[in-house]
Amino acid sequence: MKKVSLEMGSGGKLMRDFIAEKLLPTFSNSILNELHDSAFLPGDLAFTTDSYTVDPIFFPGGDIGTLCVNGTINDLVVSGARPEYLSLALIIEEGLEFELLEKILKSIKRTASLNSVRIVTGDTKVVPQGQGDKIFINTAGLGRILKKPRPEKIKPGDKLIVTGSIGEHGLAIMLARNDFRMFSGIKSDCAPLLFLLPLWEKGALWMRDITRGGLATVLSELTEKINYPLLVEEANIPMSSKLQGAVEILGIDPLYLACEGRALIVAPEDQAEHLLKIIKKHPLGKTAAIIGQVEDKIGKKGEALLRSISGGLRLLEPLTSELLPRIC
Amino acid sequence: MISKKSQTFALNNWRSRETVGKLLELIASRTRFLKTPVKIMEVCGTHTMTLHRFGLKPLLKQVGVEMISGPGCPVCITPDYFHEAIIDLITSQSNLIVCTFGDMTRVPTPKGALQTVVPKKGSKLQIVYSPEEALELARENPEKEIIFFGAGFETTIPGITFTAKKAFQEKLSNFSLLTAFWLIPPALEAIINSQELAISGFIYPGHVSVIIGEKPYSFVAQKYGLPGAIAGFEPADVLLGIASVVKQLKDNKPEVDNVYKRVVRPEGNTQALTLMSEMLEEVDADWRGLGVIPRSGLQLKPVYAQFDARRRYGLKLLPGKITASGCRCGDVIKGLISPQECPLFARVCQPDNPKGPCMVSYEGACLIEYKYSSGAKR
Numbered sequence: 001m002k003k004v005s006l007e008m009g010s011g012g013k014l015m016r017d018f019i020a021e022k023l024l025p026t027f028s029n030s031i032l033n034e035l036h037d038s039a040f041l042p043g044d045l046a047f048t049t050d051s052y053t054v055d056p057i058f059f060p061g062g063d064i065g066t067l068c069v070n071g072t073i074n075d076l077v078v079s080g081a082r083p084e085y086l087s088l089a090l091i092i093e094e095g096l097e098f099e100l101l102e103k104i105l106k107s108i109k110r111t112a113s114l115n116s117v118r119i120v121t122g123d124t125k126v127v128p129q130g131q132g133d134k135i136f137i138n139t140a141g142l143g144r145i146l147k148k149p150r151p152e153k154i155k156p157g158d159k160l161i162v163t164g165s166i167g168e169h170g171l172a173i174m175l176a177r178n179d180f181r182m183f184s185g186i187k188s189d190c191a192p193l194l195f196l197l198p199l200w201e202k203g204a205l206w207m208r209d210i211t212r213g214g215l216a217t218v219l220s221e222l223t224e225k226i227n228y229p230l231l232v233e234e235a236n237i238p239m240s241s242k243l244q245g246a247v248e249i250l251g252i253d254p255l256y257l258a259c260e261g262r263a264l265i266v267a268p269e270d271q272a273e274h275l276l277k278i279i280k281k282h283p284l285g286k287t288a289a290i291i292g293q294v295e296d297k298i299g300k301k302g303e304a305l306l307r308s309i310s311g312g313l314r315l316l317e318p319l320t321s322e323l324l325p326r327i328c
Numbered sequence: 329m330i331s332k333k334s335q336t337f338a339l340n341n342w343r344s345r346e347t348v349g350k351l352l353e354l355i356a357s358r359t360r361f362l363k364t365p366v367k368i369m370e371v372c373g374t375h376t377m378t379l380h381r382f383g384l385k386p387l388l389k390q391v392g393v394e395m396i397s398g399p400g401c402p403v404c405i406t407p408d409y410f411h412e413a414i415i416d417l418i419t420s421q422s423n424l425i426v427c428t429f430g431d432m433t434r435v436p437t438p439k440g441a442l443q444t445v446v447p448k449k450g451s452k453l454q455i456v457y458s459p460e461e462a463l464e465l466a467r468e469n470p471e472k473e474i475i476f477f478g479a480g481f482e483t484t485i486p487g488i489t490f491t492a493k494k495a496f497q498e499k500l501s502n503f504s505l506l507t508a509f510w511l512i513p514p515a516l517e518a519i520i521n522s523q524e525l526a527i528s529g530f531i532y533p534g535h536v537s538v539i540i541g542e543k544p545y546s547f548v549a550q551k552y553g554l555p556g557a558i559a560g561f562e563p564a565d566v567l568l569g570i571a572s573v574v575k576q577l578k579d580n581k582p583e584v585d586n587v588y589k590r591v592v593r594p595e596g597n598t599q600a601l602t603l604m605s606e607m608l609e610e611v612d613a614d615w616r617g618l619g620v621i622p623r624s625g626l627q628l629k630p631v632y633a634q635f636d637a638r639r640r641y642g643l644k645l646l647p648g649k650i651t652a653s654g655c656r657c658g659d660v661i662k663g664l665i666s667p668q669e670c671p672l673f674a675r676v677c678q679p680d681n682p683k684g685p686c687m688v689s690y691e692g693a694c695l696i697e698y699k700y701s702s703g704a705k706r
Contacts, residue, residue, distance in 0.1 A: 014680050180457060235345075248339065251690070253381075310563040311345040312383020314700045320679040 013320045037208065038079035038141075040148065046081035048072060049140035057104065057134050059176040061168070061187030064137055065107025067260060070192045071211070072141040073115055077193045078207035078263055080200050081143030086112060088122040088139055093132035104135065115192045117141070147200040151225040151266075154205050156296035159272035160230065161265040163196065163279055164189065165238040165287045166215050167257030171246055184246045191261030195282040199265065199275055206266040209259075213319040216255040218264050219304040220318040229299030232292035232316070234309045240287075255306075256319050266294070342562035343382065351567035356391040358574040364392030367526060368573055369519070369663055371512060372400035372533030373691025374561050380700035382563045393570055396525070396663040399515050400533055402479040403429075403689035404661055405615045406508040408437040413643040414477050414506055415439045421641075422450030425469065427462035428477040430455050431689045436682055442477075459505075463491045466503035475637045479508035483535040485626060486600035489607050492628060492635040506637040507627060510613060512536050513544040514624035518615075520552050525663055529573035530556035531566065534588045541596025542584050549582040557585040558592050607632060614647065616685070617658030657684035660693050667694040674698060 038048035052068040172188040279285035304316040433443035462476035555576030559569030568587040613625025628636040656670040677683035686692035
């Protein structure tokens with residue numbers, strides 16, 4: 001009997017197969033079929049939803065409360081919409097300490113008001129002990145579209161911008177679980193991407209927040225929306241030296257580590273430097289960089305290529321299975 | 329030029345385009361005098377990873393060197409029946425905690441994979457990152473029986489064996505090991521003798537060499553006249569090793585070179601070697617793909633039988649059914665075919681639905697090829 005595996009929710013190939021083979025055929029309609037990070041509704045509205053099951057619920061750099069607000073805000077931002085309203089659904093496991101719940105609610109409140117979004121509807125469920133894990137949260141977000149992404153306008157020479165150093169959320173969570181008994185000082189990059197909104201008016205063609213599956217998976221997804229290959233220079237990908245050290249020890253490819261406050265942006269060739277300047281002015285964008293470009297001389301349609309720091313080329317595949325360290 | 333960025337991360341100097349470019353030039357200046365392509369086997373899966381991750385294989389091809397992946401992935405060369413034996417045990421006995429590394433749980437066998445079988449009530453599977461964790465579980469759960477299932481080469485053998493020594497010293501009666509311990513030098517000899525491959529030299533595994541040193545490889549040069557170099561795992565390390573092998577070929581002076589001297593001592597790690605000879609004995613071992621190789625495995629000496637799960641539980645480790653029909657992991661391990669030449673590769677056999685161990689292990693040639701090479705795009 002076929003059973004659901006963890007990988008089906010890891011943001012990798014299995015999840016995309018599940019969406020393509022099961023969800024889309026079942027629910028197919030013109031809005032859903034566009035498959036953006038948000039749905040574009042009549043009346044210039046963008047609508048999105050996301051569930052949060054992070055373990056541990058408190059981690060260096062954030063908690064499930066900051067995550068569930070920022071994550072949904074970011075889905076709207078990268079869809080070209082200004083987030084305005086959120087729903088909040090709590091699924092709480094019986095026995096969760098009230099103090100922890102209050103802390104999470106405070107995080108939610110603070111993050112929402114910092115970003116001028118209002119929580120306007122919600123739901124609370126409590127499940128018996130053992131039938132959940134402390135707390136799961138679902139948020140849905142409604143935003144006003146400023147400008148829709150235009151992947152069809154992407155052409156060779158256009159630049160790929162990453163808005164900050166990658167992989168820190170994924171690694172912070174991995175280490176917070178303490179399976180490796182290792183301390184790195186790395187904090188989650190969990191943050192709202194509202195500061196990217198003005199870029200839509202200034203020519204940005206496409207954005208995607210880099211979450212599960214990491215930068216490699218996002219790049220690989222982008223190749224499905226355009227008719228040209230991508231070429232990324234590994235040496236230009238922003239990464240903190242702390243993270244580089246930690247992933248070397250653990251044998252993890254940082255290109256597959258999740259972020260929660262970073263995005264990949266496609267900018268027209270002649271405006272890329274200008275957009276980069278704007279991003280870098282913001283504290284969350286200080287380490288932003290142009291990491292590569294849309295190609296027509298190297299590779300073929302559908303390929304995301306990486307020129308390694310050593311100069312050799314390799315293909316970036318989407319994440320296929322959960323990350324595990326090598327054994328020897 | 330060393331960029332500001334690479335100063336912040338020391339390893340980048342071993343990876344930079346400038347360093348790599350110079351080494352490739354050096355290799356080219358030597359292969360000029362040789363019949364190309366020069367075929368060199370990288371024995372270790374981590375070397376395979378370096379070659380793919382940094383895109384070195386096509387660059388090497390341009391300078392007349394073809395790299396062939398060897399048997400250097402312990403998960404890949406462990407036959408199915410080890411997994412089947414532990415699957416039989418965990419599904420039939422209660423009160424067990426079977427500990428192992430992540431990759432080991434995903435190896436597909438005719439009886440399923442450890443990860444997918446349902447343990448008998450009261451027993452469970454636990455993924456660990458170090459054999460010490462299994463030992464800790466044994467201390468914490470005196471009412472449970474803890475088995476650590478570990479496959480490894482000389483690199484990991486001492487670490488795993490050390491847990492049995494600790495258990496012996498602490499008189500822990502609820503801890504045992506199911507070992508699949510493999511020795512690299514006898515496997516090299518088997519590959520050379522199989523004569524199916526025209527290999528001109530070897531890149532010896534750096535981590536294994538940390539333990540065993542330089543001497544165990546000397547027969548390759550002396551008896552078979554083949555060059556080799558012990559190398560580390562950064563691009564510059566591997567290329568230095570290749571540069572050494574092609575120099576030995578050009579000068580017709582085969583030897584065991586060591587270009588990983590910053591880590592590998594000529595005599596190896598004597599403390600680890602002492603522990604191994606104190607607790608383990610050599611046995612004939614059955615390698616996936618290579619078959620039975622005399623004295624190519626290690627197991628606990630009879631005096632430590634209580635820590636040896638195969639004796640303790642009377643496990644039958646006998647060849648059974650062959651893995652999924654068409655799977656050619658055995659030929660990939662021998663270096664006879666590249667993963668792309670296997671009819672299952674990327675079509676039927678994929679990381680999320682592996683048909684053989686080489687697609688499971690992070691050091692497996694097929695998974696590495698799938699992850700990093702354009703051939704994996706369907």
